[in-house]
Amino acid sequence: MGEPAEILTCGPVELRRWRLGDLDALDRAILESREHLLPWMPWAADCGREQTAAFLARNQEEWAGGQAFGYAITLEGAVVGSCSLMRRIAEGGLEIGYWVHPRWTRRGLASHAATALVCQGLDLPGVDHFEIHHDAANLASGAVARRLGFVQVARVAAPEGPAAPGEVGVDIIWRLTTDQWHAGTAERG
Numbered sequence: 001m002g003e004p005a006e007i008l009t010c011g012p013v014e015l016r017r018w019r020l021g022d023l024d025a026l027d028r029a030i031l032e033s034r035e036h037l038l039p040w041m042p043w044a045a046d047c048g049r050e051q052t053a054a055f056l057a058r059n060q061e062e063w064a065g066g067q068a069f070g071y072a073i074t075l076e077g078a079v080v081g082s083c084s085l086m087r088r089i090a091e092g093g094l095e096i097g098y099w100v101h102p103r104w105t106r107r108g109l110a111s112h113a114a115t116a117l118v119c120q121g122l123d124l125p126g127v128d129h130f131e132i133h134h135d136a137a138n139l140a141s142g143a144v145a146r147r148l149g150f151v152q153v154a155r156v157a158a159p160e161g162p163a164a165p166g167e168v169g170v171d172i173i174w175r176l177t178t179d180q181w182h183a184g185t186a187e188r189g
Helices: 020-037 042-046 049-065 109-122 139-147 178-188
Strands: 007-010 013-017 068-075 078-086 093-100 129-135 151-157 170-177
Touching (some): 007 109, 013 109, 020 042, 020 049, 020 068, 020 078, 049 068, 068 109, 093 109, 109 129, 109 139, 109 178, 129 139, 139 170, 170 178
Parallel strands (some): 093 129
Antiparallel strands (some): 007 013, 013 068, 068 078, 078 093, 129 170, 151 170
């Protein structure tokens, strides 16, 4: 099945596999980011130390089972967000998710993190495409996908409607094939 590296770097960010010992750092980052996350992340409405500990434990289980590979986005050693590669889409695909602390947005950190995830995902056996999913109202997530060369492939009504207060209930699905990534590598320099 293959397993990604536990530490990835791209530009100024280092992605480090989440560890149970990251409870304080992640809990603080979520607490400080809560208002920023609430419009887009349903879990932010019910966050707290217990939920953060459960997330870290689940992350360990999912990593061991090859279902998802979650990373702390760090900058100069400080946790500034979270990202992951998830095996929850069609065979051969990995979904990419990310969020960044509001103090660190608009610096390209989500783009660097997603780039590191794509580069690592290319090394995993059987992976031929990546997807980023977000609500249509979350323009910042779409900008990351567009910047990396993902192509919008679908707009789908969310079955349960909006899941968070900022959402409109329409999911945008962006896809990047390994061939598109390799073709775009020359353009990215």
